Amino acid sequence: xxxxxxxxxxxxxxxxxxxxxxxxxxxxxxxxxxxxxxxxxxxxxxxxxxxxxxxxxxxxxxxxxxxxxxxxxxxxxxxxxxxxxxxxxxxxxxxxxxxxxxxxxxxxxxxxxxxxxxxxxxxxxxxxxxxxxxxxxxxxxxxxxxxxxxxxxxxxxxxxxxxxxxxxxxxxxxxxxxxxxxxxxxxxxxxxxxxxxxxxxxxxxxxxxxxxxxxxxxxxxxxxxxxxxxxxxxxxxxxxxxxxxxxxxxxxxxxxxxxxxxxxxxxxxxxxxxxxxxxxxxxxxxxxxxxxxxxxxxxxxxxxxxxxxxxxxxxxxxxxxxxxxxxxxxxxxxxxxxxxxxxxxxxxxxxxxxxxxxxxxxxxxxxxxxxxxxxxxxxxxxxxxxxxxxxxxxxxxxxxxxxxxxxxxxxxxxxxxxxxxxxxxxxxxxxxxxxxxxxxxxxxxxxxxxxxxxxxxxxxxxxxxxxxxxxxxxxxxxxxxxxxxxxxxxxxxxxxxxxxxxxxx
Numbered sequence: 005x006x007x008x009x010x011x012x013x014x015x016x017x018x019x020x021x022x023x024x025x026x027x028x029x030x031x032x033x034x035x036x037x038x039x040x041x042x043x044x045x046x047x048x049x050x051x052x053x054x055x056x057x058x059x060x061x062x063x064x065x066x067x068x069x070x071x072x073x074x075x076x077x078x079x080x081x082x083x084x085x086x087x088x089x090x091x092x093x094x095x096x097x098x099x100x101x102x103x104x105x106x107x108x109x110x111x112x113x114x115x116x117x118x119x120x121x122x123x124x125x126x127x128x129x130x131x132x133x134x135x136x137x138x139x140x141x142x143x144x145x146x147x148x149x150x151x152x153x154x155x156x157x158x159x160x161x162x163x164x165x166x167x168x169x170x171x172x173x174x175x176x177x178x179x180x181x182x183x184x185x186x187x188x189x190x191x192x193x194x195x196x197x198x199x200x201x202x203x204x205x206x207x208x209x210x211x212x213x214x215x216x217x218x219x220x221x222x223x224x225x226x227x228x229x230x231x232x233x234x235x236x237x238x239x240x241x242x243x244x245x246x247x248x249x250x251x252x253x254x255x256x257x258x259x260x261x262x263x264x265x266x267x268x269x270x271x272x273x274x275x276x277x278x279x280x281x282x283x284x285x286x287x288x289x290x291x292x293x294x295x296x297x298x299x300x301x302x303x304x305x306x307x308x309x310x311x312x313x314x315x316x317x318x319x320x321x322x323x324x325x326x327x328x329x330x331x332x333x334x335x336x337x338x339x340x341x342x343x344x345x346x347x348x349x350x351x352x353x354x355x356x357x358x359x360x361x362x363x364x365x366x367x368x369x370x371x372x373x374x375x376x377x378x379x380x381x382x383x384x385x386x387x388x389x390x391x392x393x394x395x396x397x398x399x400x401x402x403x404x405x406x407x408x409x410x411x412x413x414x415x416x417x418x419x420x421x422x423x424x425x426x427x428x429x430x431x432x433x434x435x436x437x438x439x440x441x442x443x444x445x446x447x448x449x450x451x452x453x454x455x456x457x458x459x460x461x462x463x464x465x466x467x468x469x470x471x472x473x474x475x476x477x478x479x480x481x482x483x484x485x486x487x488x489x490x491x492x493x494x495x496x497x498x499x500x501x502x503x504x505x506x507x508x509x
Contacts, residue, residue: 058499059508062151065101065496068488073098074360077484078414078458081362093362093456095392095481097464101156102489103356105498107318108160109491111348114325117332118312118344145171147349147466148357152485152499154178155508157352159498165189165314165347169197172206179507184208187311189273189347191216191232191248199223208309210273212250214261221265229269230311231258233296235289237277237315244275255296259303271309271343272296278350278404280315283324287331289313294335310336310344316351350466357465359397359481360413363457364435365389384431384446390459393434393441397468397481401443404467408432408444413458415450425450432459 055064066073077096084092145154145166154164155178163185164175172188175181183205188197191212201209202224209224211217212232220227234249250258262269272293276285293310300307310332316324336342367387392398400406410432412421428451434441449459469483487495502508 056496058496058503059151059155061509063483063485065152065485065487065499067492068486070098070100070358070486070488072488073484073486074358074413074460075419077360078419082417093364093391095359095361095390095397097397097469097481097483098358098360099150099152099465099483099485100356100358100489101152101485101487101495101499102491104153104156104352105160105491105495106489107352107355108157110321111351114322115328115346117329117339118346145175146470148353148468149174149470150353150483151178153353153356155499155502156495158508159502163187163345165349166206169200172201172204176204179509180502180505181507187230187345187347189230189232189311193219195219195223198227202227208270211258212248214258217258217262217265217267221267225265225267227267229262229267230271230273230309231255231269231296232273232275233292235274235276235292236285237275237280238285244277249274252292252295256299256303259300259305263303263305269300269305269307271307271311272300273311273313275313275347276315278315280317280324281320283320283327286312286324286327290328290331290335297336308341308343310342312344312346314347314349314351316346316348318351318354321351353465354463355465357463357468357483359392359461359464359468361390361392361459361461363388363453363455363459364391366453366455382429384429386428386430386449386451386453387433388430388449388453388459389433389435390443391435392481393436393443395434395436395438395441397464398434398443400464400467402440406467408461410444410447410449410459410461412450412453413460415453415457421450425452427451 054068055066057064077098081093145164149171154175157164158175158178158181164171164181165187166172166175167188167190172186175186176183184207186206186208188201188206188209190197191210193201193209193216198209198220201207207224207226208228208230209220210230210232211220212234217229220229232249233255234251237244259269274289274293276289280286290310290312297307297310312328332339332344336344366389369385394401398408401408413419415421415425427448430447430449430453431442432444432447432449434443469480486492499508
């Protein structure tokens with residue numbers, strides 16, 4: 005193995021991980037024993053002994069903790085810069101697929117009664133030994149359509165919440181996914197989309213207005229319809245009620261019209277809003293769903309599907325699960341013929357992605373103020389410009405109301421930043437020429453940061469990659485995949501099983 009090369013540093017690199025999470029400590033000798041850093045000295049499409057290529061059409065998946073790959077990626081960028089490669093310091097993601105698996109296990113532990121069902125095709129069941137029975141949940145594709153995320157969730161038995169023909173095609177393109185595992189959860193669809201979904205075998209779809217019923221009657225009369233009702237979404241970062249959801253007083257009329265048109269309504273759905281920070285709203289939503297089940301019975305329908313939507317925040321998940329379980333017990337005590345599904349999006353992927361971005365420019369006073377001098381203003385004194393912004397990975401700031409917290413990955417060629425380093429009020433900006441491209445308007449960072457240093461960003465898996473653009477000519481950030489955390493072996497088995505069945509290739 006070749007000698008591991010390090011960034012030039014004014015002081016020896018300390019490979020101990022001092023970030024807020026508690027990780028093992030890796031000495032330089034330990035890192036050498038991994039041999040993982042050398043995998044970044046060759047093109048990413050060439051697997052090494054420390055990576056595995058399960059799907060020929062996708063990049064290899066590496067082993068090792070995400071922090072190792074963040075640092076290795078920075079060292080590789082340094083080498084490319086020395087070789088004067090264009091865009092050498094390009095920002096990049098590290099995606100930990102084992103984190104997605106761990107979230108799945110949390111879901112199983114907290115919501116075991118949300119219809120335990122294994123959705124893999126029969127030949128795949130013989131291959132996968134990870135999970136024999138898994139809850140059927142419908143993950144929101146719009147949250148993160150990453151090809152590895154789709155394949156992993158498919159192998160774990162997920163259904164998929166799709167909002168367009170493009171998302172349906174992307175999911176079915178994986179292979180081995182029964183169209184019955186897709187819910188077309190857009191209450192306002194183009195007629196051509198409805199017709200195309202029907203041809204693809206996707207029958208389950210939502211509605212919340214009479215015009216949608218007329219369209220479905222013309223384009224896909226055998227659809228299985230789910231009425232989406234309006235709920236209280238005032239306790240969420242992104243409220244959907246202003247756009248979607250039928251108020252309860254309109255539901256009897258809608259169900260009557262569906263009956264008149266000969267359409268099959270099979271259940272009720274709701275969404276309390278994306279990023280729900282008060283799980284108590286699920287109780288009211290489930291109570292409203294119960295009322296609609298009763299309305300359906302009066303019209304002649306017997307519903308068998310309850311979709312409790314999304315809105316699951318990571319920190320509040322167990323609390324939300326307890327509220328949902330209690331409400332379902334109260335309002336749906338007899339669940340013998342009832343399928344209950346949900347649409348978790350950010351819960352599965354948010355924590356799985358980290359981003360490393362390079363400081364490409366800096367604006368600061370010509371005369372440096374001593375670090376020991378007290379701040380005379382609460383306005384940032386230094387502006388840092390990084391090579392990703394709100395038109396790229398940080399679109400979550402504009403579209404998802406996220407607050408970003410940067411931290412230092414490397415400074416002066418060293419990965420170790422002592423806690424004693426003086427801090428300064430700063431702001432962080434994206435690379436475009438647009439003034440709204442602000443990543444963090446006010447944050448505290450070490451005063452010694454310079455052009456060429458790297459900043460890290462956690463929780464970058466939801467509503468980031470999916471809406472990134474190439475505005476102003478800036479490229480999208482690449483993704484490095486790893487399965488190095490707890491659950492990595494299960495991830496490899498699940499994905500290998502999918503590939504062995506001839507799907508996902």
